[in-house]
Amino acid sequence: MENDITPVRLLTIQEAADRLRLCRRTVLRLIERKEIPAFKVGHQWRFRESELTKWLEGLNERRGLMS
Secondary structure, eight states: OOOOOOOOOEEOHHHHHHHHTOOHHHHHHHHHTTOSOOEEETTEEEEEHHHHHHHHHHHHHHHHHHO
16 A cells, blocks of 8 residues: 655745745734744744645635735
């Protein structure tokens, strides 16, 4: 039986900020407002790359509805 488990890629705040082309502080504000999917590992924030992508796609969809 093959292993069908897809590896989960976790991003740091800086990596997420770079992907979103935002400053680190803006990402921290989004976390505080619970507007972006993030979780803590110990004392550090992490993002699942797949969830961040879905979140970003959702923003694009909502933006399209508003136009």
